[in-house]
Amino acid sequence: MKTFLFVWNPRKWDWTDLEETVDLIERTGCAEEKWSVVSHKKIQPGDRAFLMRLGVEPKGIMGSGYVTTKPFLSKHWSGEDRLVHKVMIDFEVLINPISEPLLSLDLLKQGDLVKFNWTPQASGIEIQPEFVDELEAVWFDFLNSQNIRSNPFTEPDKVFQKEYTEGLPNDVIVTRYERNPHARKVCIDHYGLTCVVCGMNFQQVYGEIGKDFIHVHHLRQIAKIGKEYSVDPINDLRPVCPNCHAMIHRRIEPYTIEEIKERIKTSILKTD
Numbered sequence: 001m002k003t004f005l006f007v008w009n010p011r012k013w014d015w016t017d018l019e020e021t022v023d024l025i026e027r028t029g030c031a032e033e034k035w036s037v038v039s040h041k042k043i044q045p046g047d048r049a050f051l052m053r054l055g056v057e058p059k060g061i062m063g064s065g066y067v068t069t070k071p072f073l074s075k076h077w078s079g080e081d082r083l084v085h086k087v088m089i090d091f092e093v094l095i096n097p098i099s100e101p102l103l104s105l106d107l108l109k110q111g112d113l114v115k116f117n118w119t120p121q122a123s124g125i126e127i128q129p130e131f132v133d134e135l136e137a138v139w140f141d142f143l144n145s146q147n148i149r150s151n152p153f154t155e156p157d158k159v160f161q162k163e164y165t166e167g168l169p170n171d172v173i174v175t176r177y178e179r180n181p182h183a184r185k186v187c188i189d190h191y192g193l194t195c196v197v198c199g200m201n202f203q204q205v206y207g208e209i210g211k212d213f214i215h216v217h218h219l220r221q222i223a224k225i226g227k228e229y230s231v232d233p234i235n236d237l238r239p240v241c242p243n244c245h246a247m248i249h250r251r252i253e254p255y256t257i258e259e260i261k262e263r264i265k266t267s268i269l270k271t272d
Contacts, residue, residue: 001046001047001048001181002042002043002044002047002048002126002129003047003048003049003050003126003127003129003132003135004037004039004043004047004048004049004050004067004124004125004126004127005050005052005118005120005123005124005125005126005127006035006036006037006049006050006051006052006089006123006124007051007052007053007054007120007122007123007124008051008052008053008054008062008123009053009054009055009056010053010055010056011055011056012055012077012078013077013078018094018096019096019098021033021091021094022094022095022096022149022150025091025092025093025094025149025150026149026150029092029152030065030090030091030092031090031091031094032068032088032089032090032091033088033089033091034074034086034087034088034089035049035051035086035087035088035089035123035124036077036084036085036086036123036124037071037085037086037087037123037124038085038122038123038124038125039124039125039126040071040085040087040124042126043067043070043071043087043124043126044067044070045067045068045069045070046066046067047066047067048064048066048067048132048181049064049065049066049067049089049091050063050064050127050135050139051063051064051065051089051091051094052118052119053097053102054119058097058101058102058104059102059104059105059119060097060102060103060104060105060107060108061102061103061108061139062094062095062097062102062103063091063093063094063095064091064092064093064139065089065090065091065092065093066089066090066092067087067088067089067090068087068088068089068090069087069088070087071085071086071087072085072086072087073085073086074086085124087124092150092152093143093148093150093151093152094150095148095150100146100147100148100149101146103138103139103142105118105119107138107142108135108138111134112130112131112134113131113134113135113138115131116128116131132181133182133185136180136181136182136185137182139182140180140182140183152180182233183216183233183237184216184233184237186233186234186237187216187233187234187237187238187239188214188216188239190233190234191234191238191239192239193212193213193214193239194214194239195214195239195240195241195244196238196239196240196257197240197241197244197248197257197260197261197264198241198243198244198261198264200241200243200244202214202241214239214240214241215239215240215241215242215245216237216238216239216240217237217238217239217240217245217248217257218236218237219235219236219237219238219257220236238257240257244260247260247263248260
């Protein structure tokens with residue numbers, strides 16, 4: 001999964017329905033928007049997307065989500081008679097700068113992030129991999145320290161969305177806690193890439209193509225999490241293989257890891 005920085009400049013285009021879009025995310029968990037992308041030869045469905053506000057103050061990151069389409073030609077945002085490459089972005093976080101703070105440029109000029117150009121002229125440039133982990137961590141901390149309406153980590157009744165794996169969408173329904181790149185990384189750094197249920201390790205079984213592949217499961221039942229809840233990747237998440245993950249969610253109240261382990265054990269004893 002690559003990560004791209006998209007740009008909105010209010011001096012060039014007036015986002016008249018921004019507040020309605022933010023409200024839609026608050027109510028439903030997501031909103032899809034069409035956006036220009038200069039790196040159209042690199043970008044793929046499932047890639048990570050951040051949205052930067054430039055041109056006028058306040059400047060800073062105001063949204064994040066995932067690319068849902070391959071690039072396509074569409075009319076230029078200015079209305080002039082020419083086509084540009086665009087993609088659809090499924091925003092899970094979007095901030096209205098009139099009423100809420102943005103992740104400011106000052107915060108993005110700390111640590112290694114200072115080495116990246118956060119004020120590009122073009123929209124849809126790739127963020128180099130060496131900056132992505134720090135960006136995700138800063139964004140994660142920002143969302144959990146601010147009263148952001150569309151914060152996916154404090155609105156648990158609106159968290160179900162499609163997961164994107166290896167750049168392609170699939171039908172596994174997971175929570176945003178499980179999909180968030182920073183939360184996933186912290187969990188995997190702590191527990192490793194082996195399924196805690198069945199012991200499956202994709203690289204050991206499939207070799208290089210299985211490297212770094214694993215799902216992440218959220219232990220806590222969504223209905224029991226209060227609105228002030230903030231995810232703890234080590235205490236709340238566990239690495240699981242897709243098969244065990246699917247079995248855990250085979251009922252409305254998910255099975256526990258221990259219950260699925262016991263079912264595997266019982267099945268093995270029966271076959272023996």
